[in-house]
Amino acid sequence: MLLALAAGCPGGGDGGGGGGGGGTQVTLNGTVTYDFVPATYARDKAPLDFAATVKKPVRNAVVQVRQGTKVLATTNTDEQGKYQLSFLRSLKGSTSLEVLAKTSNPQIQVEDNTDGNAIWAIGTSTLPTTDSTLNLHAGHGWTGTAYDATLRTAAPFAVLDSMYTAARSFMAVRTVTFPALKVNWSPDNVPQGGDKSAGFISTSHFSPSENEIYILGKEGADTDEFDAHVIVHEWGHYFESNLSRSDSPGGPHGRGDVLDPRIAFGEGYGNALAAMLLPEPLYVDTVWAGAGGTLASFGIDAENEPLDTDDPTPGVFSESSVHRLLYDIFDSGTAESYDKVAAGLGPIYDVLVGTQKTTDSMTTIASFVAALKAQPGVNAADVNTLLARYQMGAIASEWGDGDTKMRNMYAEARTLPYSNNIAFEGGYEYNTWQQNQYYVFTGNGSRVTVSASSPADDVGITVYQRGKVVGQADETLVGTETLSLTTQQNSKYVVVLTGFKESTGEYNVAISIKSP
Known part of the structure; x- marks a missing residue:
C-alpha cells in the first residue's frame, strides 16, 4: 500500500531496536523493489512501454518498524534493495514495516505537496512473530487503459531513484556533500499555475526560492515520474543552485529559439x-x-x-x-x-x-x-x-x-561616464537574444548610476557581480529605469539590459553608466 507519513518522521541511520513493555526480538530481512516503466520515443513503441517494465531495487531507502508514531527500528536498503533489522515485538499495540521514499546519503525525500508535505512510503501492517523474510514491491498500477490509484505506488520511488542515480554518479568521481533535497510529487500535480499545495505546479521544475523540486503526476494531463531525463534535468538545476551557479533568466524556450545565452546554457x-x-x-x-x-x-x-x-x-x-x-x-x-x-x-x-x-x-x-x-x-x-x-x-x-x-553580447564600458544606444527586436520573449544586451564596467569604489530608457516601450536593468544581483530596476512600463550602487574597486560588474516589447518591430533603447 502507498502511505503518506508525516514529513517530520525520523529515518536513516543503522538498524537498532527499542520499545517498552518487553516482548520477543524479531529479525526481518527482505528486498524492496519498484516498477520502472521505460519512456520511449519510437514509432513502434508506446510512449510509456508498460510491456517492458523492469523491476528495480529501491536503493538506500529508509526502512522503519513503527508502533504508531514510535520508531522501534530503522535501517537503509543497500544497492540491491536488501534490508535487515531487528526489533522487540511488543505485546501491546500493532506494529508496521514501512519503506520511505527517502534516502540518507545523499539526503533526498519525496513528499506529497497536496497532503501537508507527507513523505511517500509503502508498507505493511501485518508483521510476523518470528524471524522472517518480508519483501515489498511498489507497482506502477497501470491496468491497460488507466491507473488504479490504489496500486500506483511506484511513482515516488521512481522519482527518488532517478535523483539518487544522478547524485551518486557525481559521488563516484568526486567527494561531494549534497544539501538535503525535498521533492514534491503528487497524482494531483497538474501543468497549471496556482496553489502548489493543491497541485497547481505549472510544470515539473526546480524552485530556487524554495530550493525544492516539483514533479507532475496527473493522469490524463502530464505524468513525469518515469520520464527520468525530465527528473534529472530538474535535479541539474538544483545542482546549479546549490553547488554551482546559474544566471539564467528562466522562462519559455523551445526548438529553434535564439535564446539569451544564459538560458541557452x-x-x-x-x-x-x-x-x-x-x-x-x-x-x-x-x-x-x-x-x-x-x-x-x-x-x-x-x-x-x-x-x-x-x-x-x-x-x-x-x-x-x-x-x-x-x-x-x-x-x-x-x-x-x-x-x-x-x-x-x-x-x-x-x-x-x-x-x-x-x-x-x-x-x-x-x-x-x-x-x-x-x-x-x-x-x-x-x-x-x-x-x-x-x-x-x-x-x-x-x-x-x-x-x-x-x-558581441558584451559591450565594454571602459571609461565612465558611458552611454550607448541599441536596437532591440520586439515580438520575442524577454529571455531571447533579440531582447538582451550585456554591458561590462569595472568598479571604482564609488557610487555608480545605471539608467536605461525607451520612450514607448518597457525595459529593465539588472546588475550582477559574479552572479549576485547587486542592483535591479524594472518598475515603469515605459520611460526610464534608474538604479545606483556602491561599487568595489577593480571588481567587474555586468549590466543586463532586457527589453519586453511584445509587438513585433525594432525599437531603440538608450543606456548610460556614470559615476558622479
Whole structure:
C-alpha cells in the first residue's frame, strides 16, 4: 500500500531496536523493489512501454518498524534493495514495516505537496512473530487503459531513484556533500499555475526560492515520474543552485529559439547532464495529449540530430547546440570524426563547482568552455573542432572571445561616464537574444548610476557581480529605469539590459553608466 507519513518522521541511520513493555526480538530481512516503466520515443513503441517494465531495487531507502508514531527500528536498503533489522515485538499495540521514499546519503525525500508535505512510503501492517523474510514491491498500477490509484505506488520511488542515480554518479568521481533535497510529487500535480499545495505546479521544475523540486503526476494531463531525463534535468538545476551557479533568466524556450545565452546554457546543460548521469543519450518526455488523454512523447537525442533537424539556428544561442556539445565533451568511444574529446564526468564537475561558479562574466557556454580548456588533459584544439561542429567559434575566454556572436553580447564600458544606444527586436520573449544586451564596467569604489530608457516601450536593468544581483530596476512600463550602487574597486560588474516589447518591430533603447 502507498502511505503518506508525516514529513517530520525520523529515518536513516543503522538498524537498532527499542520499545517498552518487553516482548520477543524479531529479525526481518527482505528486498524492496519498484516498477520502472521505460519512456520511449519510437514509432513502434508506446510512449510509456508498460510491456517492458523492469523491476528495480529501491536503493538506500529508509526502512522503519513503527508502533504508531514510535520508531522501534530503522535501517537503509543497500544497492540491491536488501534490508535487515531487528526489533522487540511488543505485546501491546500493532506494529508496521514501512519503506520511505527517502534516502540518507545523499539526503533526498519525496513528499506529497497536496497532503501537508507527507513523505511517500509503502508498507505493511501485518508483521510476523518470528524471524522472517518480508519483501515489498511498489507497482506502477497501470491496468491497460488507466491507473488504479490504489496500486500506483511506484511513482515516488521512481522519482527518488532517478535523483539518487544522478547524485551518486557525481559521488563516484568526486567527494561531494549534497544539501538535503525535498521533492514534491503528487497524482494531483497538474501543468497549471496556482496553489502548489493543491497541485497547481505549472510544470515539473526546480524552485530556487524554495530550493525544492516539483514533479507532475496527473493522469490524463502530464505524468513525469518515469520520464527520468525530465527528473534529472530538474535535479541539474538544483545542482546549479546549490553547488554551482546559474544566471539564467528562466522562462519559455523551445526548438529553434535564439535564446539569451544564459538560458541557452542552463537548459542545454540540464538536458546534457541527464544524458551523462543516467547514462542514456535519448531525452524523452511523455505527455497526455488530446481530449481523450492519449499518451504521446517527444525526444531529443544528445548524440544524433534527426533528419528534420531540431536545431535550425545552431550556435551559442541554441540550447540544442549546447546540449549536444556538452554531451560530446563528456562521452567517449564515438566514431564521429569531429569528436575527439572524452573529458568524462570528473572534469565537468570541477568546472561547474569551480570557475563556472566564480566567473566575472555571465554563466554561458563561453564561461564553461573557457574553464574546460584549462582543465588538465583537455586538448583545446579538439574542443575547437567540436565547437565548429555546432557553429560556435573557438571560444577562448569567459567573455566569448573567439566567437563573434557571443563576444558581441558584451559591450565594454571602459571609461565612465558611458552611454550607448541599441536596437532591440520586439515580438520575442524577454529571455531571447533579440531582447538582451550585456554591458561590462569595472568598479571604482564609488557610487555608480545605471539608467536605461525607451520612450514607448518597457525595459529593465539588472546588475550582477559574479552572479549576485547587486542592483535591479524594472518598475515603469515605459520611460526610464534608474538604479545606483556602491561599487568595489577593480571588481567587474555586468549590466543586463532586457527589453519586453511584445509587438513585433525594432525599437531603440538608450543606456548610460556614470559615476558622479
